[in-house]
Amino acid sequence: MATRDEDRAAARMERAAGPLSAQYRLVTIAVLALITIIAFEAMAISTAMPVVAADLDAVKSYGLAFSIMLTAELLGTVLSGLWSDRRGPFQVLVVGQLLFAIGCVVAGLAGSFGALLAGRAVAGLGAGLNIVALYVVAGRVYPASVRPRVFSWTSAAWVLPSLVGPPIAGWLTTTFSWRWVFLVVLVPITATFVIVLQQRTALDGALPQESPAPADLAAERRVAWLGLAIALAAGLLQVGAERLVPFSPAMLIATLVGLVGVAIVYPRLSPRGTLRMRRGLPSTMLSRLLLSATFNGAVAFVPLMLVAERGLTPTLAGAVLTVGALGWSLGSWVQGNEAFAEAKPQLVTVGGACLAAGIALLAIVAASDLHWLVLAVGSVLMGLAMGLATSSTSVLTLALSPTEEHGRASSSLNLSDVLGAVLGISLSGAVFAALHDPHGSDVDVFVLMWALLAAIASLVIASGRRTGS
Numbered sequence: 001m002a003t004r005d006e007d008r009a010a011a012r013m014e015r016a017a018g019p020l021s022a023q024y025r026l027v028t029i030a031v032l033a034l035i036t037i038i039a040f041e042a043m044a045i046s047t048a049m050p051v052v053a054a055d056l057d058a059v060k061s062y063g064l065a066f067s068i069m070l071t072a073e074l075l076g077t078v079l080s081g082l083w084s085d086r087r088g089p090f091q092v093l094v095v096g097q098l099l100f101a102i103g104c105v106v107a108g109l110a111g112s113f114g115a116l117l118a119g120r121a122v123a124g125l126g127a128g129l130n131i132v133a134l135y136v137v138a139g140r141v142y143p144a145s146v147r148p149r150v151f152s153w154t155s156a157a158w159v160l161p162s163l164v165g166p167p168i169a170g171w172l173t174t175t176f177s178w179r180w181v182f183l184v185v186l187v188p189i190t191a192t193f194v195i196v197l198q199q200r201t202a203l204d205g206a207l208p209q210e211s212p213a214p215a216d217l218a219a220e221r222r223v224a225w226l227g228l229a230i231a232l233a234a235g236l237l238q239v240g241a242e243r244l245v246p247f248s249p250a251m252l253i254a255t256l257v258g259l260v261g262v263a264i265v266y267p268r269l270s271p272r273g274t275l276r277m278r279r280g281l282p283s284t285m286l287s288r289l290l291l292s293a294t295f296n297g298a299v300a301f302v303p304l305m306l307v308a309e310r311g312l313t314p315t316l317a318g319a320v321l322t323v324g325a326l327g328w329s330l331g332s333w334v335q336g337n338e339a340f341a342e343a344k345p346q347l348v349t350v351g352g353a354c355l356a357a358g359i360a361l362l363a364i365v366a367a368s369d370l371h372w373l374v375l376a377v378g379s380v381l382m383g384l385a386m387g388l389a390t391s392s393t394s395v396l397t398l399a400l401s402p403t404e405e406h407g408r409a410s411s412s413l414n415l416s417d418v419l420g421a422v423l424g425i426s427l428s429g430a431v432f433a434a435l436h437d438p439h440g441s442d443v444d445v446f447v448l449m450w451a452l453l454a455a456i457a458s459l460v461i462a463s464g465r466r467t468g469s
Contacts, residue, residue: 019142019150026199027141028150031134032157033192034097037185038127040161041104044169046300047318048181050307051173058113060242060436063429066300067238068117069124070422071231076128077418078227078269081136081411089133089140090200096133097193099126101186108182119182128418135410139398147398151391152336159332162325162383166318173314226265230415233261234422241430266419270412281400281409283466287348288393288413289420291355294457295386297424298359298450299324301432302375305446310372320372324379331387335395344392345468351389352460358382359457363450366443389460390417396467424453 019028045052045065053059076096083092103123110116138150172180237258243251267275273282299321306317334340335347358381365374393413401409428449435445 019146019153024142024146026195027137028153030192030195030199031137031150032153033188033195034093034130034134035154035157036161037189037192038100038130039157040165041123041182041185043162043165043318043321044181046321047166047169047303047314048173048178049300050304050317051314052116052178053304055178056110056113056116059438060433061113061429062304063300063425063432064117064238064242065113065120066296067422067425067429068235069120069127070296070418070425071235071238072121072124073128073131073418074234074415074422075227075231076125076130077132077411077414078128078230079224080129080132080414081408082223083129084133084136084410085405085408089136090196092129092133093196094193096126096129097189097196099123100130101126101189104182104185108179128414132411132414135394135398135414136406138394139403139406139410144399148338148341148391148395149336151394152332154391154394159325159329162328163322166322167315170313170315170318223269226269230262230265230269230419233258233265234419234426237262238422238426238429241426242433244430245434262419262423266415269415274416277463277466279466279468281397283463284348284393284396284400285412285416287352287389287460287463287467289416289423290456290460290463291351291386291389291393292417292420293424293427294355294359294453294460295382295424296421297428298362298453299379299382300425301428301446301449302362302379305366305442306372306375309366309441309443309446312372320375320379323376324383327380327383327385328387329383331384331389332391333387335388335391344396345464345466347388347392348396348464348467349461350464351385351387351392352457352464353385354381354388355385355460356454356457358385359450359454363447363454366446366450389464393467428453 018024049062049065052065053062058065076099080092080096100123103119103121103126105119106122107116107119110119134154138147138154142150168184169181172178172184235258236254240251240254240256240258244255270285271280271282272278274285277283277286302320303314303317306312306320307314331351335344340347358378361378361381362375364370365372365378397409397413398406431449431452432442432445435448436442437445
């Protein structure tokens with residue numbers, strides 16, 4: 001009985017020691033700040049990209065500006081998991097922030113679309129390193145009872161940049177230049193870099209004392225090569241898919257090789273049975289991949305449709321994405337509430353249903369004369385879905401894997417997240433590039449694209465039911 005009382009007392013103390021308590025405060029600030037910076041760049045670029053693509057004469061290759069960054073993020077994701085497990089997350093965060101900053105500078109100063117893509121790739125590599133390392137920090141620094149609130153807060157850290165990012169990006173683009181959308185992140189990332197340097201001991205925690213066995217080193221090298229392979233395969237897939245029309249045998253071969261490469265390598269970097277929707281961790285990974293694919297594939301083209309088809313300014317187009325943050329915030333709050341601590345699989349399932357409904361509404365608005373403001377409802381539904389489901393899959397991943405494998409499990413989760421985004425945007429980009437009419441309307445293209453993504457999003461309902469242990 002005494003032991004049970006002691007356990008309950010310890011549990012109460014852990015709950016009281018929230019993410020902003022004295023022992024966690026600076027680490028929490030660093031984590032939230034980094035997420036906010038990465039989120040701002042993602043949301044802000046979505047708003048500015050119609051102008052960037054037009055300025056650099058690359059409207060047809062619109063999707064590449066998003067997917068090339070995600071492709072490099074794939075490599076960073078795989079390397080970060082290995083590096084974090086072996087050396088702790090501190091070194092990974094330092095290198096990741098430097099690369100992210102350098103990439104933003106290159107993109108902001110780009111004089112051609114090729115230079116812009118190069119900057120996006122470098123920034124993507126840094127983002128991949130950062131995000132996985134932050135998951136490892138969550139697993140090592142915070143007790144299990146605090147993690148749901150941490151992931152709720154990190155998910156909510158997308159809310160502020162989702163609210164202010166698009167309007168700021170629209171204002172910078174119309175008042176000054178789209179280049180400042182990339183360059184403006186240098187100030188906050190410098191401040192975050194200083195915090196990370198000061199928190200080395202807390203971030204690294206207990207590191208392994210024994211030297212890795214030769215077999216472990218060989219396994220890590222294998223995973224690193226697989227990470228490079230999947231990044232190259234995804235790159236071939238997206239470049240080839242967006243250049244299939246007019247028909248090119250070389251681009252068809254690139255697309256097929258990339259698709260086969262992803263199909264072969266991804267199962268080797270994810271838990272066994274992921275593509276078969278095996279119960280537990282494998283279905284958690286598949287759910288995350290499907291959520292990311294459909295959400296990112298849909299939302300990336302919302303500003304382009306509003307600017308090109310409805311004549312809105314970048315600022316107003318970005319406002320539609322902004323209101324989606326309200327749904328994301330609500331979903332994140334629900335997920336972090338203790339009343340839903342044991343209902344993570346159900347939250348993933350509900351999230352899948354909301355996401356499919358939100359994307360379907362985008363297609364309905366594009367196909368009809370409904371006012372463009374109705375798109376805001378779809379945006380809120382999609383945000384609600386992601387707030388509910390992505391945080392839940394993060395909590396499930398750590399709960400279903402041992403502490404010493406949090407880096408690898410987090411790497412697999414983020415790999416699924418990023419690969420899903422690459423596949424979703426590649427699919428949307430391929431449809432748009434193949435059917436784009438440079439002299440007319442693309443309404444039918446947007447309808448087809450979003451209807452297809454809504455159908456894929458509905459698969460999360462099935463996978464979510466199998467995420468429990």
